[in-house]
């Protein structure tokens with residue numbers, strides 16, 4: 575396998591393109607937005623500089639990494655020579671089904687089609703194609719070049735051969751693959767999101783404050799970051815949408831999102847990306863300051 579196409583040049587897409595290019599693959603990075611494509615190239619270059627400063631890459635390796643990435647705004651053209659497509663476009667079911675329908679037509683028949691979705695059913699995505707045995711989940715974590723895990727998700731019809739190929743490929747990229755089956759939230763979010771939701775419920779019910787909840791989990795459970803800070807980092811809208819997937823998918827009230835989370839998303843308090851969530855984020859500052867709302 576040599577040619578990889580990555581769809582979506584946002585947070586995850588630029589990291590995935592970086593990782594494959596660093597490992598010698600020829601990457602075509604595809605996005606409908608030229609602005610996003612150029613921004614992704616800038617981010618990748620800056621992240622390479624950081625790796626050079628840490629002696630992870632040499633200047634020469636940085637040059638060949640960047641030379642391995644081409645950008646493309648036409649989806650059909652971008653996947654024409656792909657042996658593997660990794661889709662990392664916006665988390666929206668209709669959008670992903672349309673993308674998979676289109677790439678099924680345009681990509682070579684032998685190509686494996688993977689999705690980096692956090693929560694949408696791989697089986698559903700696979701049914702939008704005529705090669706459901708060649709569709710799989712390849713769930714990278716943010717930031718992609720740093721985080722070791724790839725959650726490999728078998729759709730209902732994914733073939734063993736395709737799973738093995740993706741497992742071996744993940745190892746070749748220096749990652750640790752874990753194979754799981756396609757049920758709501760897979761494993762990562764099925765376990766993580768109820769914990770985050772419970773932390774929000776604890777705040778909502780006045781059991782403890784933001785700092786106390788995060789400190790208990792950091793110092794008591796050795797988590798590198800508390801659940802409320804992590805929720806801000808992931809994006810509260812993303813947390814809400816994954817909880818809704820779990821709630822709808824299992825029909826179990828234990829996954830119902832906390833009303834405080836729903837309120838915060840409605841109010842546009844989405845965490846780091848909007849400047850405020852459980853904490854307030856000042857531009858250029860890394861200080862962790864609890865939002866006025868929770869003091």
Ligand SMILES: NC(=O)c1ccc[n+]([C@@H]2O[C@H](COP(=O)([O-])OP(=O)(O)OC[C@H]3O[C@@H](n4cnc5c(N)ncnc54)[C@H](O)[C@@H]3O)[C@@H](O)[C@H]2O)c1
Nearest residue numbers: 582583584585586605606610662663664665690691692716
């Ligand atoms: N952000 C995370 O921490 C994280 C972690 C794991 C998985 N994911 C998953 O990765 C995927 C991408 O998330 P993200 O955070 O990078 O999103 P993002 O919003 O940063 O980027 C999405 C990109 O997709 C592009 N896009 C939208 N429609 C497109 C189309 N039709 N064709 C090509 N490009 C299109 C957008 O222009 C945008 O650049 C989602 O499925 C998400 O659930 C995200």
